[in-house]
Amino acid sequence: MTMKLPVRLTPYIKTRYPYNKLKICRRCNYFTVLGESECPVCGKFALQSAEERAASVLRRSFWRSRLIVLFITIVGLVLSGSAMQTALLAIGGTALLALLWTMQGRSNPALLRLELEKLFHREAYTLIAGLANDRETAIAVFHNGDKPLAYEMLREIGALVHTDQLRIEQILLLQSFVLRKDMDLMLEPLLMDHFNPDLVEYIGELAKIRRDLLKENAFRYILLYEAQILKMEHGESILIGVAGAAVRMKRYLTLYPYLVLRYARKLPKDRFLRLYRMIQSNPKSTFGPLYEEVMSVYNERYKWDEDFIQTHNERSQ
Numbered sequence: 001m002t003m004k005l006p007v008r009l010t011p012y013i014k015t016r017y018p019y020n021k022l023k024i025c026r027r028c029n030y031f032t033v034l035g036e037s038e039c040p041v042c043g044k045f046a047l048q049s050a051e052e053r054a055a056s057v058l059r060r061s062f063w064r065s066r067l068i069v070l071f072i073t074i075v076g077l078v079l080s081g082s083a084m085q086t087a088l089l090a091i092g093g094t095a096l097l098a099l100l101w102t103m104q105g106r107s108n109p110a111l112l113r114l115e116l117e118k119l120f121h122r123e124a125y126t127l128i129a130g131l132a133n134d135r136e137t138a139i140a141v142f143h144n145g146d147k148p149l150a151y152e153m154l155r156e157i158g159a160l161v162h163t164d165q166l167r168i169e170q171i172l173l174l175q176s177f178v179l180r181k182d183m184d185l186m187l188e189p190l191l192m193d194h195f196n197p198d199l200v201e202y203i204g205e206l207a208k209i210r211r212d213l214l215k216e217n218a219f220r221y222i223l224l225y226e227a228q229i230l231k232m233e234h235g236e237s238i239l240i241g242v243a244g245a246a247v248r249m250k251r252y253l254t255l256y257p258y259l260v261l262r263y264a265r266k267l268p269k270d271r272f273l274r275l276y277r278m279i280q281s282n283p284k285s286t287f288g289p290l291y292e293e294v295m296s297v298y299n300e301r302y303k304w305d306e307d308f309i310q311t312h313n314e315r316s317q
């Protein structure tokens with residue numbers, strides 16, 4: 001087994017939309033999620049966010065339509081035959097311009113989104129090429145020995161590129177680190193739709209240090225591949241850990257009672273105590289067969305255990 005590296009990871013900065021971190025070069029049109037201001041391809045300090053690019057395109061089109069209105073009004077004024085006509089044209093032109101201005105202001109956010117969509121659509125090829133290049137940069141960083149930085153780069157790219165290859169690369173890097181509770185770890189974006197033992201082992205690690213990261217999708221994934229996981233070297237202990245994580249919330253017990261039921265007997269005492277307390281504090285019918293199993297383990301093993309007796313006393317008080 002290879003030695004795991006103790007590392008420090010920079011916390012992941014979440015944005016409202018994944019594309020918020022996407023930058024585009026004003027000079028060479030290169031897309032990247034890795035640079036702040038310096039373009040990784042042409043080296044110029046010409047990166048701007050994709051949103052800024054879309055906004056500037058939009059601003060230009062706004063000005064174009066305003067100038068057209070202005071131009072038509074001026075032509076009208078020049079050609080007008082009477083003072084009355086001139087006055088009407090001046091009032092009409094100004095009102096139209098004001099109306100256009102207000103409408104453009106109001107519809108700005110919606111139009112900006114549309115412009116952004118158009119930009120991604122128009123530049124789909126360069127966008128894909130840019131992100132593929134970003135990945136190669138990350139892999140080169142990995143080969144140079146800076147694994148934490150390589151992981152952080154892949155994590156940024158992973159926000160926009162949802163391929164299993166990228167997920168596996170991130171998981172393999174994560175699995176080469178000593179994972180700690182205080183690290184900014186994630187699971188949801190790394191879940192795949194097929195069985196992957198490295199992913200399962202990573203989930204097993206999280207079940208030990210960050211149970212809160214295991215949510216519905218993770219439990220469903222584990223349940224789907226339970227048979228394969230059991231064939232893995234530490235498969236059963238991973239499943240016990242995951243069942244222990246499901247004990248965290250009543251909701252998970254009602255959603256996945258059989259996962260917990262199958263491993264309840266092997267749960268460490270603290271997890272079983274939590275399970276027992278949850279079972280006890282809800283009506284018997286809530287959990288069905290899980291209730292029976294928990295009570296039978298309790299009767300066999302923990303009936304005279306002080307911690308459990310305390311729970312009982314607390315409840316009868």
Ligand SMILES: [Zn+2]
Nearest residue numbers: 025028039042
């Ligand atoms: Zn450039």
